[in-house]
Every structure is written in C-alpha cells, then in structure tokens.
Amino acid sequence: xxLWRKIVKTxxxxxxxxxxxxxxxxxxxxxxxxxxxxxxxxxxxxxxxCEVEIAxxxxxxxxxxxxxxxxxxSPRHADALLVTGPVTRNMEMALRRTHDAVAEPRLVIxxxxxxRNCGVFVGAYGVAGAVSDVVPVDVEVPGCPxxxxxxxxxxRGLTGR
Amino acid sequence: MSGVVGAVLQVIVxxxxxxxxxxxxxxxxxxxxxxxxxxxxxxxxDLRKLMRKEAIAPHGTGxxxxxxxxxxxxxxxxxAAVVPLxxxxxxxxxxxxxxxxxxxxxxxxxxxxxxxxxxxxxxxxMGASREMTVLALVEPTILVSIFALSIRVGSTSxxxxxTATVEDPLSVISPVSVLAAVALAIVTIAxxxxxxxxxxxxxxxxxxxxxxxxxxxxxxxxxxxxxxxxMRLSVLLxxxxxxxxxxxxxxxxxxxxxxxxxxxxLVVKVTLMGALLAAGEVFMAKLRxxxxxxxxxxxxxxxxxxxxxxxxxx
Numbered sequence: 001x002x003l004w005r006k007i008v009k010t011x012x013x014x015x016x017x018x019x020x021x022x023x024x025x026x027x028x029x030x031x032x033x034x035x036x037x038x039x040x041x042x043x044x045x046x047x048x049x050c051e052v053e054i055a056x057x058x059x060x061x062x063x064x065x066x067x068x069x070x071x072x073x074s075p076r077h078a079d080a081l082l083v084t085g086p087v088t089r090n091m092e093m094a095l096r097r098t099h100d101a102v103a104e105p106r107l108v109i110x111x112x113x114x115x116r117n118c119g120v121f122v123g124a125y126g127v128a129g130a131v132s133d134v135v136p137v138d139v140e141v142p143g144c145p146x147x148x149x150x151x152x153x154x155x156r157g158l159t160g161r
Numbered sequence: 162m163s164g165v166v167g168a169v170l171q172v173i174v175x176x177x178x179x180x181x182x183x184x185x186x187x188x189x190x191x192x193x194x195x196x197x198x199x200x201x202x203x204x205x206x207d208l209r210k211l212m213r214k215e216a217i218a219p220h221g222t223g224x225x226x227x228x229x230x231x232x233x234x235x236x237x238x239x240x241a242a243v244v245p246l247x248x249x250x251x252x253x254x255x256x257x258x259x260x261x262x263x264x265x266x267x268x269x270x271x272x273x274x275x276x277x278x279x280x281x282x283x284x285x286x287m288g289a290s291r292e293m294t295v296l297a298l299v300e301p302t303i304l305v306s307i308f309a310l311s312i313r314v315g316s317t318s319x320x321x322x323x324t325a326t327v328e329d330p331l332s333v334i335s336p337v338s339v340l341a342a343v344a345l346a347i348v349t350i351a352x353x354x355x356x357x358x359x360x361x362x363x364x365x366x367x368x369x370x371x372x373x374x375x376x377x378x379x380x381x382x383x384x385x386x387x388x389x390x391x392m393r394l395s396v397l398l399x400x401x402x403x404x405x406x407x408x409x410x411x412x413x414x415x416x417x418x419x420x421x422x423x424x425x426x427l428v429v430k431v432t433l434m435g436a437l438l439a440a441g442e443v444f445m446a447k448l449r450x451x452x453x454x455x456x457x458x459x460x461x462x463x464x465x466x467x468x469x470x471x472x473x474x475x
Contacts, residue, residue: 003444013195032213036206066197068206073364073372076217076379079210103379104215 014063018149024157027138029105033079035068037158039109040078040102044095044131045121046085049145050112054082057148057155064152068159075099080107080158083131086118092128099135107158110137111151113144163415167248167423174424175241175399178431179391180204182398185432186439193443204391211384219377222279229276230378230385236269237392245323246399247423250413254320259307262319263300266352266393270296273386277374284366288373291450295351295358295370298457302348302464306341309467310404313337319400327407336474340467342405347460349401353394355438357448358456368447395431398438402430 030037041054057064058071072078075098087095099108110131113119121127131137141154184201191198218226243257243265257265274292277285311317313332314325326333351358354371363369366376375386403410409426411419448456 007193007195007443010195012192012197014197017197033210034206036203036210038207060195063191063196063198065191065199068199068203070199070207071364073366073369074376076377077383079214101217103217 013060014066015061017066020156020161021153024153025139026157026160027107029107029138030158030160032105033158035159035161037069037080037107037155038072038078039069039080039082039155040072040075040098041082041084042091042095042098044083044085044091044115044134045088045127046112046114050084050114053145053148053151054084054111057151062148062152064155067152067156067161069155075101076103078102079105080109081135082109082111083115083135084111086114086121086124086127087129087131087134088126089128090126092134095131095134107138108135109139109141109154109158111141112146113142116140116142119144163411163420164248164250164254164413165252166417167411167420168242168251168253170420170424171244171247171251171427172238172242174247174427175392175395176238176388178428179395180208180388182395182431182435183391186435189436189439190443193440204387208384208388211387212381214380216380216382218382219280219282221281222276222377225272225279226276226377227382229272230382230389232272233269234385234389234392236265236272237389237396240265241392241396243319244396244400245320245403245407245410246396246427247420248411248415249320249324249327250411251320254318258317259311259319259322260304260317263303266303267296267300269389269393273374277377280377282377284369284373284376288369288371288376291370292374295453295457298454298461299348299352302344302457302461303352305461305468306344306348306464307404309337309341309464309471312468312471319404323403323407323410324412326404327410327412330407333405335470337467337471338405340463340470342401344460344464344467345401345404347456347463349397350438351453351457351460353390353397355394356442357445358453360447363447368450394435398431398434399427402427402434406430 110116115131118130139154143150181201183204188198188201240262243253274289277289310322314322354361359370409423411423
C-alpha cells in the first residue's frame with residue numbers, strides 16, 4: 001500500500017517529449033528499422049561515465065524507450081551497437097565478434113569522446129584505437145560524457161520517432 | 162458451423178491481438194513506473210522489423226535449432242484453435258482434450274529447450290535446464306487443476322467443462338474451483354515467464370530462464386519466438402478466464418452477433434487480466450531461483466487439494 005501511495009503521489013516523471021531534431025544523423029539503414037531499434041551496449045574500455053548517462057537516458061525522466069529504442073541482452077537481438085570508451089587491446093576482438101553477431105541491417109553508434117577519437121586516452125599503451133578503427137561507425141555522439149538529452153536525440157534520429 | 166467460425170475467429174484474435182496484449186502490459190508497467198511508454202503497437206513494430214532482418218544461425222547448430230521457432234509458433238496456434246476462448250464448440254475439441262493441450266504446450270517448450278542446448282553456449286544450456294525444472298513442476302499442476310474441474314463434468318474435454326460452467330455459473334463458487342483457480346493462476350505466471358518466476362525484460366544472463374534460451378536467435382526466428390510467447394501468454398490467460406469466468410462465450414449454435422459479443426468479451430477479459438498481471442509485477446521482485454520450486458510445489462498442492470475436494474464435496 002505504501003508503494004501504491006508513492007506511485008499515485010509521484011505520477012508521471014517522464015519529461016514532455018521535445019521536438020525531434022530534424023538534423024540528427026539518420027543513416028539510410030535506419031529507415032529499414034521503421035521505428036524499432038534494439039540496442040546492445042558494448043563497453044569497450046569506458047570509464048563508466050557514459051554508462052551512467054545511458055542509464056539515465058533509459059530511466060524514467062528521459063525515457064528513451066518511448067521512441068522505440070530498447071536495450072537488449074544479446075547482440076543477436078540487436079540492430080545497433082552502442083559502443084563506449086576507447087577500444088582496449090583486450091576488447092578489440094570481442095568488439096569485432098559482437099559486430100559480426102549482429103544481423104544485417106546493423107548500425108554502430110560511437111558514444112562519447114573516447115569512442116570517437118580516444119579522448120584523453122589517445123596513445124595510451126593499452127588502447128588499440130577509436131571505435132572507427134575497429135568497426136565501421138554510423139553515428140557519433142560527442143561529449144565527455146554526453147548528456148542524456150544528446151543520447152536520446154541521437155537515438156531518435158535512428159528510430160525516426 | 163458457428164463452431165468452425167468461432168475457432169477461426171479465436172485463432173485470428175489471438176494471433177493479431179497477443180503482441181498488442183504484450184504492448185498493453187508494457188504500457189501499464191511504464192505508466193506505474195512514471196515513464197511515458199512506447200505505445201501498445203511497439204511489439205508489432207519490433208516483429209515487423211525482425212521479419213525484415215537477416216536470418217543468421219550460429220556456427221555448429223543443426224536442424225534442432227532451426228525447427229524450434231516454427232514448432233513453438235505452430236503448437237501455440239493449434240492450442241489457440243482448440244482451447245475454448247470464443248466458442249466452446251471448436252471442431253478440434255473432439256481430438257484435443259486437456260491432456261493434448263498440455264502436451265502441445267510442453268512440446269513447444271521442449272523444442273525450445275533442445276534448441277538452446279543445440280547452440281552449445283553456457284547460457285543456452287543453463288536456460289534449458291532451468292526451463293525443464295520449471296516445466297516439470299508446471300505441467301502436472303495444469304493437468305491436475307483442470308482435472309479437478311473435469312470430475313464434476315465427467316469429461317476431460319475443455320469445451321464441455323466450460324459449457325457446464327456456462328449452464329451453472331454459481332458452481333464456480335466452490336472450494337474446488339477456488340483452489341484450482343489459484344493453482345492455475347500461479348502456473349500461468351510460471352509457464353509464461355513473468356515475475357516472480359522469471360523477468361521478461363532482464364539483461365542479467367544469470368537470472369534468465371526463458372530469455373537465456375533465445376539469446377542466440379536473430380531476425381525472423383526471433384520474431385516467431387516472441388510472437389509465439391505472446392500467443393501462449395494470451396491463450397493461458399484466456400483459458401483461465403474461460404474456466405472460471407465464462408461470461409459471453411459462445412455455444413454450439415449461435416449467430417454472428419453472439420460470436421462478435423464473445424470476441425469482445427474475450428478481448429476485454431484477457432486485456433484486464435494482462436493489465437492486472439503487469440500492475441502486480443510492479444509491486445513484486447523476482448523470486449530467488451531456489452525458491453521457485455517451493456512456489457510451484459505449493460501450487461501443485463493446491464491443485465491436489467482441489468482434486469481431493471472435488472471427490473469429498475461432490
């Protein structure tokens with residue numbers, strides 16, 4: 001009963017949906033997905049800053065799920081890989097294999113400055129390179145870490161909703 | 162004739178409506194969690210997209226892996242045609258009684274578990290072993306609890322059990338029905354992989370039961386499995402509604418209007434039960450795996466008591 005009162009008192013915490021940014025990058029493949037993008041998150045060596053922001057993008061306030069994006073548990077279920085962090089030597093092969101496991105049509109999102117150009121880790125001894133050095137990248141989301149609004153806007157570019 | 166039309170209608174309603182039921186349940190959960198939700202058509206959008214994707218099978222898998230999704234969807238469709246949902250006079254009722262229905266449901270589950278073993282991955286094997294544990298406890302409970310209801314009627318045909326309830330609606334208010342209803346409700350939750358037995362939206366492989374078995378499926382195969390799971394959920398909820406609250410279900414000779422009323426009654430009943438189940442899930446956490454057999458053994462005991470009560474109170 002206490003939980004029920006809490007639910008009634010809290011009501012809807014999701015913020016009203018902002019207008020979709022028409023300039024958000026929309027690769028041609030995204031149109032085939034028609035409003036449903038399943039995402040597999042791959043941490044290729046991130047500091048977990050981006051993970052916190054992804055968690056809030058899919059949390060109740062930003063609610064990325066309302067635009068048709070959903071995080072899934074297996075790359076086989078996924079349409080898009082959400083890669084964070086510079087690709088470390090240990091994760092290079094794992095990222096390649098994960099990319100191969102995704103069924104066509106597939107997309108890769110490089111999330112955060114580390115994923116785009118290695119960020120502060122550029123030239124570090126354990127880093128194999130940016131995400132685009134390992135797998136082809138379709139969408140880049142800048143920021144260190146990117147704010148949930150930016151992540152949601154990028155995902156809306158893929159779902160088209 | 163109305164039996165054939167009714168059977169066709171209920172297959173169509175289940176096939177088209179079950180992804181929408183999943184959408185409604187997700188929407189109810191989202192609203193209670195303070196989220197906006199993706200809308201009730203999202204499962205259909207997901208299925209449409211999955212059907213267009215490339216079909217890939219992992220290396221080293223054979224025909225067992227490929228045969229499971231069509232078998233699962235096929236058994237779900239057959240069960241949807243047999244079980245009294247819109248009409249009690251399904252033309253298939255004579256060849257498929259409650260034993261056949263339970264066996265068909267089990268056939269789908271076993272096919273999927275074998276496919277999960279066929280992938281050779283750790284999580285597939287783990288999911289298969291867990292599914293078999295749950296299945297071994299669930300199937301006897303379904304059989305025994307419906308058996309308790311069939312003793313009063315003197316027939317194992319689901320159609321005649323529901324017809325008897327329609328003719329004498331007050332017979333539902335008896336210890337036998339109440340015990341059987343509770344047992345069957347628990348079993349429905351376990352068989353369809355909902356909280357507290359399994360969490361359909363989990364990302365943690367170690368806690369998965371049903372999801373762990375389908376981790377390796379992609380594209381159209383995955384679409385078939387998700388569609389079949391949704392159909393099994395709506396069929397079991399519909400069966401629960403028909404057995405204990407058969408309001409508006411059609412008999413052997415009814416007109417088109419009565420069939421339409423039955424379809425609407427079925428949709429309303431199943432949607433309400435689904436929404437109630439989803440709302441209940443918000444208030445519950447998943448049970449620890451080792452506690453699940455206790456819950457299911459409890460439901461089996463209730464079913465057994467229902468059978469005993471039906472003999473002593475008859």
